[in-house]
Amino acid sequence: AVENSHPEFRVFLSADPSNGIPIGILERSIKLTNEPPQGMLANLRRSFALFSKEDFEDRDAKVKSILFALCHFHALMLERKKFGPMGFNMKYPFSAGDLRDSAQVLYNYLEGSSSVKIPWDDLRYIFGDIMYGGHVVDDWDRIMCSKYLLYFMRDELLDEIEMIPYADGKLSWPSPQPGPHEKYIEHIETMPSESPLFFGMHPNAEINFRTVQCDATFEMLQALSGGGAGAAGDDENAQSPMAIAEQICGEILEEVQEKKFATDDVSRSMSEEEKGPYQFVFLQECEYMNGLVYEMVRGLQELQLGFKGELTMSEVMEDLANCLFAEKLPMWWVKLGFASTRPLKSWRVNLQERCVQLDDWINDPLNIPKVVDISKLFNPQSFLTAIKQLCCQNQGLELDKLQVYTEVTKKEPKQVEAISKDGAFCSGMWLEGARWDATVNSLEDSRPKEMFVPMPVINCKAGMQTDKVDKNQYICPTYCVPIRRPYYVFPAQLRTKVVADKWVLAGVAMILDIGI
Numbered sequence: 001a002v003e004n005s006h007p008e009f010r011v012f013l014s015a016d017p018s019n020g021i022p023i024g025i026l027e028r029s030i031k032l033t034n035e036p037p038q039g040m041l042a043n044l045r046r047s048f049a050l051f052s053k054e055d056f057e058d059r060d061a062k063v064k065s066i067l068f069a070l071c072h073f074h075a076l077m078l079e080r081k082k083f084g085p086m087g088f089n090m091k092y093p094f095s096a097g098d099l100r101d102s103a104q105v106l107y108n109y110l111e112g113s114s115s116v117k118i119p120w121d122d123l124r125y126i127f128g129d130i131m132y133g134g135h136v137v138d139d140w141d142r143i144m145c146s147k148y149l150l151y152f153m154r155d156e157l158l159d160e161i162e163m164i165p166y167a168d169g170k171l172s173w174p175s176p177q178p179g180p181h182e183k184y185i186e187h188i189e190t191m192p193s194e195s196p197l198f199f200g201m202h203p204n205a206e207i208n209f210r211t212v213q214c215d216a217t218f219e220m221l222q223a224l225s226g227g228g229a230g231a232a233g234d235d236e237n238a239q240s241p242m243a244i245a246e247q248i249c250g251e252i253l254e255e256v257q258e259k260k261f262a263t264d265d266v267s268r269s270m271s272e273e274e275k276g277p278y279q280f281v282f283l284q285e286c287e288y289m290n291g292l293v294y295e296m297v298r299g300l301q302e303l304q305l306g307f308k309g310e311l312t313m314s315e316v317m318e319d320l321a322n323c324l325f326a327e328k329l330p331m332w333w334v335k336l337g338f339a340s341t342r343p344l345k346s347w348r349v350n351l352q353e354r355c356v357q358l359d360d361w362i363n364d365p366l367n368i369p370k371v372v373d374i375s376k377l378f379n380p381q382s383f384l385t386a387i388k389q390l391c392c393q394n395q396g397l398e399l400d401k402l403q404v405y406t407e408v409t410k411k412e413p414k415q416v417e418a419i420s421k422d423g424a425f426c427s428g429m430w431l432e433g434a435r436w437d438a439t440v441n442s443l444e445d446s447r448p449k450e451m452f453v454p455m456p457v458i459n460c461k462a463g464m465q466t467d468k469v470d471k472n473q474y475i476c477p478t479y480c481v482p483i484r485r486p487y488y489v490f491p492a493q494l495r496t497k498v499v500a501d502k503w504v505l506a507g508v509a510m511i512l513d514i515g516i
Helices: 023-028 040-049 055-057 061-086 096-110 120-131 140-152 181-189 204-224 229-232 241-256 265-268 276-310 313-325 331-336 344-363 380-396 499-503
Strands: 371-373 402-408 424-427 430-432 433-438 442-443 450-453 456-462 471-480 486-496 508-509
Touching: 040 061, 040 096, 040 181, 055 181, 061 096, 061 120, 061 140, 061 204, 096 120, 120 140, 120 344, 140 499, 241 276, 241 313, 241 344, 265 276, 276 313, 276 331, 344 442, 380 402, 380 424, 380 456, 380 486, 402 486, 442 486, 471 499
Parallel strands: 371 424, 471 508
Antiparallel strands: 402 456, 424 456, 430 450, 430 508, 433 442, 471 486
16 A cells, blocks of 8 residues: 555546446445536537647647647537437547547647648548547448548638538637637637537437437436336226236237238249349348248237236246337347337337238239338348349349449329339438428428428439549438438438538438338
């Protein structure tokens, strides 16, 4: 022990929650935590405070301007996490060390350099692909990170630029003029009240993350109150949780018991020449549905016997009953089912709609529907791959050199009269973070309180991959559900009248099943 300290004194330092410390010791201990600041202003203050006044004053005016922009970028990266999947597809451990190391690289590059021209490309690469990019795993997050740096790290920064990207005059906060340390601190305090516009996002993004916060709070309250089961005793007519679960069990069994797709018969009814990529996809979809329905019927029939007392209630059966009462999906249904964030009641409706689409195909297996709702497929990527395979067969091209191109039509599914000649008409896509203006056929800013916007029918067709960048096109990531990663589907091409970087920073994506 150190001199003058108590021989029994112990200190435990941890960066992660630990189950190894006895509860009794934890209750008697003094606990110290260092919470990260919340809000852009607090984050920017803390970022700028990492650099001492003496060190800052010694720097060149160019270095000061770039260092301030770097602090602002660091604050954006830390605070953007609160927007969930719209902010980042994954959570990254950005820290003050990333900012310090980036600043050191900046000093090494510019201090003592006789070159008048600042190596922006080098700085952007080191900051975006090494220092911060070293944490970033998801490709779309990496693109977003690089677009921030492309906006801030440019020659205009040395004069004056708008620190709020692509706000179009809705909110303004210019960069400070080079000056002493106090001037920068004063400028930080003039920051406008926080808004998603700081991140290049639409104000609707705040509605989304506040809703998620409320949902998490109420879920916690419900868990603490025992899931609402205690309230049943207050009313004599109220059903017990098990009675409600038994009722739901019977309803679901009635809905799915007769669902069975005769895939073997359909497969035998077609010759090998008639079986094309689309037929294999739909046969596979029917097999997936059969597997899910079989597990549902088996588990629910077992549970019914348990309710009647003919079978001993196992832990698995109890979990199933609890899920039915809480309107949640049982574990095995999630494993065998399709990607979804819906509660059980909405999920059941969605399941019926998926079965209807498969029924339509089973009745005419040689032809795909005129418009395929890809949001109602277990594996939408397989259908898009089938489009490329058909192109390979027809044009003799290599599959790995093809990609899917999208062409947004002005039609709704009911207005389509025939199948696409050079691809497939697809529906079931919703736009998040922006809206689609059918009159001008391009992306526009969302309307207030409009979180998701349905897309018209999209013609998906295959074509050769190209490195050519179209300035009037935004490459829009498409995901199965609003939580985005790991349910990525494909990149869609959407027309835009403004610079595409605006939609990258806004977190614009297409979602197949929004859970409504």
